[in-house]
Amino acid sequence: MSKRPSSDDEWDLHKDEIRKLFIEEDRKLSDVVILMTQQHGFRRTKAQYERVLKRWGMKKYDTKEDWLFVAERVKERKAQGRKSHVEVRGASVPISKVKRQISRYEYLLTPFRRPASNWNMTHPYIRVYTPPPSTEAIPTALVAPFYYPDSIAEPVSSDMFINWAELTPWHQFMHFIRILNSNGPVSLLSIPWTTENRISMDYYESASTETKELMTRDQAFTIQEWINDVSMASLLEFDFPIAAVYNDPGSFVPPTPDGSADINVNNMYDLSLRSTQLEFIKLAVNLISNNHDTGRTVPVMVELAKDRRNLSLLKSMLDQKLLTVGAFSEKLLVAAARFQNLPLLRILVQYGVDINSREGGQIFCLYDALACAVEGCDEDMVTYLLDHGADATEHPDDYFPYASMLDFAVEHGNMNIINDMLTPRPNFRFGCPQITLQTLRLATLYGDHRIIQLLVDRNPTLLDKIKSKSWLLSEAAATRETVSTLTYLQNLGMDVTATNEFGEGSALAAACDNANMPLIYHLLNSGADIDGVALGDTRCDEDGIDAPLSGGERLRKIRGKAALHIAVEKNYEKLVHFLLDKGADPNQCCRAYPLQIAAHKGKNTIVKMLLEAGANVNAVPEIYENAYRYGDEPFNLIKDQPAVQLALESGCEGVVFTLIGSGAEIPSGNSEVAVQGMKWNPLRSAMTGGNRRLVLYVMEKADLGRWEPHKSLAECVRKFGCDFARTLIEDGIFTTKALHDPRVLCNAVYEGGREFVERLVFSTKSNLGELPPGYGAAGMALAVRLQEENMIQLFLDAGVKPYDVTCLPIFGEWKSWLREGTSALEEAFVSCNLPIAKMLMEACGTILNDMKQITRNRGILVAYGTAIEIGRPDIVKMILDTGLDVREIDETIGFGPANGPRCSSLQRLLLLCRDWNHRSYEVAETLLEHGAVPNYPADGVVPNYPMPPVTDVQLSRVLQNGAG
Structure with missing residues (x-):
């Protein structure tokens, strides 16, 4: 079977026409897809267009700065009594769009609201000019009279x-x-x-x-x-x-x-x-x-x-x-x-x-006036606030990451403000803020020796804490670019070899984060442990502090890691070689092994270094800690996966073969490799990596029958497209059974492979005698969602009914999600696509005129109920014109939550009107005209829902129809 051409050259051939339709004529992408198919025979899906447009960098929307420029030019011309038309990139912009954008940004043109950036520079691709006399210009007023379409309801005064x-x-x-x-x-x-x-x-x-x-x-x-x-x-x-x-x-x-x-x-x-x-x-x-x-x-x-x-x-x-x-x-x-x-x-x-009040209107009220003054380094304002009772001693809000305003001031490094906060003010009850080891640690992070000395002079007890908790300060000092802060604290008694009771604390790990070789040499010469594990941004356990360190982003990245792990993660090849030469342990586990990190990163040179140093090629953590609480990568992605699995999922061909050559085990299907009781699917991993050669390699080595071939084929279609999947099928790699899975079919529909979809449907029908329940329904429902009329017709020709329902949920890209129990007819009503809805209702045939058959077919009833709930008058009228008795829907399925009270279609519409300003009164009146019962259920088993606020005329209509 010949392959459908899909090369980049074919896209490039139509690039100018696509640009004209999409950019210059400002058409919707769905319209561009249809026009290119009809006028040029270029048949592609909307999803394919989105990917190619992204690759071309073809953007339709203009920036805020562009519209600020347009707004000012139109305003200037308007002051001169001149009308204006706008062109962007050679395309005329509709007046309605210009008016809408100007109304969004015109308020920013006053001197008090102008952004700081130079947004009013010349925009060479924008032209604002005087239109010809026959052309409608931009209206001078931004408000229009109240004109709306007529309603079927009687008007009110x-x-x-x-x-x-x-x-x-x-x-x-x-x-x-x-x-x-x-x-x-x-x-x-x-x-x-x-x-x-x-x-x-x-x-x-x-x-x-x-x-x-x-x-x-x-x-x-x-x-x-x-x-x-x-x-x-x-x-x-x-x-x-x-x-x-x-x-x-x-x-x-x-x-x-x-x-x-x-x-x-x-x-x-x-x-x-x-x-x-x-x-x-x-x-x-x-x-x-x-x-x-x-x-x-x-x-x-x-x-x-x-x-x-x-x-x-x-x-x-x-x-x-x-x-x-x-x-x-x-x-x-x-x-x-x-x-x-x-x-x-x-x-x-x-x-x-109240001088200590917080700003309101937000979920978390973090800042008060003193915090803002400190952040802006406004010394006069800080002095005024402190002299009038501002509290600098503590900040009780849990979401403000500073123990006191002094810590906040230390982070901003203003000596005058710090001195001002530490000046006693006897007239106020708050007193001076406490100087803690946390405060000193912040000063160390920012490397200001004057502030460090000031804090020590004001609180001499810090000298004892420097000696007893050295690891808290040594890591902070090691984040600096020079050795000076580290040596300054060493002269005050800090020990760079000290750790806490759990062995945490490594200034060497902090220095490796920036590959600071002078600092690394200094620490190793001072006796630092090469395999030490960093404490990171954890706060001091004294002084009642247990939250992460404020301002400690540099420390947060190294928490729980050793020097070798950080060097591998950062891809510092020379540093990895240096640490291994100095005796770093390649089999040390810090929530992950160095070889796992290197495989995940796809660095073959580092992988080879670690293997030569004796790294265990199949090692995984024996006790896996929840890496998500650390919030860092790659540890929260590695988990308990062996290095070769990570390499497959990264698509790194060289790394995979290096690991296999060193003894890495891949499950074959016959002798499965278990990792901590977990089994992994090498074919799915190769699919995730997106490397075709690795996929073919795994297929040659593994017994596909043991690895859910239908899921693997579905993944293959999604990752590599229909042509590659068709090649694998023709080569006999996948059995015909794998073709019968609706997930394979839906991925093919989403990728737009009409020929491949046709083959899947024909093969499944030929092998099984008929399409399995829900198989064709899933494919056609997705085709409706994607508005692919040709694909819909394909399913109709294959005998799929518009009201057939899916048997399992389909997950994938957000546009390809389908819930269990939906149908093509329901999807057409949900998307409010009137032409496709008409097409499907005609395909339903005479069943729509037989209430007995409709009552027995839940797919039609659910689709009709969805259409009524959405409240599109044209669609509801089209349904009711078939002779539908609304009471059958109310009595058979009803509306409301599955585990709660049910209500009628009319009650549901009125509830939507009340709760969400849903404009469904016209639909409600249409239902009344077709026999809807206001007081359903008549026996009172389910309590009636309250009537929402309506106009006199609407209330009169409902009462006249028997509402109680």
Whole structure:
């Protein structure tokens, strides 16, 4: 059988056309696949396109910097009264996309929000120009009237919603800003400040409901969402971030009765052009109203607060001593320290904000103002905070990795701040922070001899700890580039040969991490043990400290390793040779053997060195410790696998044959090699490595019948493609039985090998007389998910029914996952692919018009139930037009969790509407028109679900149909 051509040359032949369709015409990749097949006969799968596009580096999306450049150019041209069109890389960008991207990034164009990077440099591949008169230009307003498709529901009056909207504080605030003159800042200080404007429900209920203009149900739903956003009602039970109101004020502007917006939101994006006080008070309104998106709001406010007029405005707000304003000021304290605004911080402290409060709005509240000042090395701010009661003695948050603020200051290496923290302040109860061995260890890590001496002078008891716990300091000193820190501590009494009671502590291992040969020579001459095991970043056990060392990333990498293991892991060939010459043990196990590490890394030269030094070629750890708690590689990948297995899985051909030549054992199938009671599959390991020659070698040596050939063949198809797998089958390496596994078929479908899939289906059907249950169903369901219509037709021609269900789950790439019990028909409904759904329903034939047959076929019922639950009106209508009785689905399968109460399709839709704002009322009404029972089950065995909030018309519809 001839092979289907799939060379790189064929891809390159179509590269320009693919670029034109995908980049210049901005088409979806799925559309490109179809067009290339129809117009050029180039038949490839979407997965193959994704791999090739990645290899070509052909990206469709532009960067944030590109859109910042476009946004500023459009803004400049708009100020000059010029319209704009945008081209990127020669392709015209749709107006809708330009408008959307500008709305995302335009707020960053103010001086207070510009990124530090030089993003406004020239972008030669971007062109912004004036369009011809006949071409639609980018709209000047970023908000459009509320126009939505008509619904089958009767419309309701919009007057009440508009009356509600006009009473919201934000709407009134924007009207207030609009009427201010250019001298607004002076007026602002004299306007009474109102923090709450609660409107009673009586007023809402008395709002006019006279029908002047009708609003569709979708419009009403959108207005309701908008009101929820303003009141933050939807966030009372759920915690997820939302965009701040000032980023997209358009969604907070209600329509007037004629459908237009009465506020130009473009003027609201950046009020600092008119007055920084206007911008400051706008952000203050937003910050008072909610706790969300403060990460972007607060830094801008701190920057604006550098203006003395805004500080005066803030003081006038704080003078009123309102609770909401006080909460708002607490959000600014830490940010004032972080962005080094000392005048703002002084005002906040003077008005009683807790100086030790933490920043909020995050899962873990790590930093307080003092931590931010220390991190920024702001000496004046640190002094002010300490003089006003900031606590530097301890940090009670478990997620802050420092025992005290002194340790944090030591890591940042500012002598003046350290001295300031150690200066007594009798007026405050906290006192000075304690100087511990942990503090000294941090100073050693950063190699500042002045700080080391200062700490020792302030706490002379450290000299005894230097001698009694030398290993904690010697490893830290050995991470430095020079010998000076190590010798400095040796002069204070540190012993580089000392270890703890478990034999842990190796400065030599720390020096080997950077291959620091002068330091390595010095340690060996000082008597360091060449096979010593590093303690790493474990904290001191004194002083009540037991967590990992803060700032100890350099030590974390060496924890639990000896010098030879580190040298092998780092691929330091000369250092490995040196250590072996000096007597390092090649068979020392530190959660793994050096030979295992070398095999995993694929370094044949180091493997040969270790074998010549006497390394055991088949050694694996006798007691395997859980390497995941160390969180390092390669140990958390090696586990208890022998070196030859690791080499096979790395695809390192030279290493594999070196190990086999030295006696490494590979399970043959007849005499299995057991490693600590575990058996390994050499064929699967070779497949994982992706080396074809190694795969063929193992196949020649092993008895495939003992190694799950169907799984191996499935892996082969996934790793090497259909052509290589077909060659192995033709050579007789795999038996026909291996072809009957649905995992092999699904991997072939995913790889797009239509000829190979056809062969698998034909061979299986010929050998067994018919396709096994679930075999064709799995292949066709995956073809539906991948939208491969030709492949779907292949399965239909082979006699596979769209409602046949899979018999086992299929795992692989995320796009090729299939759950047990799904069908091609259900997958078409899940993907909302109407053309494929129609194609499959036509293939079902007359069974869809026979309710008795449908009731006996669970695959059809489950697929129909899925379609109803998803709530696509067009798909549901297509199903119901076949004459389906909805009650049959409710009575046969029902909806809801497997171990919980069941409900009807109608109840399920209404629950989705309530819990997730699922727009399914149209589908619910369609179900009612086709006989759905609102009060299912009638006997009351299963309790009815509560009705979610609906409009009057919707509630009336459900009640008219018998809901109780």
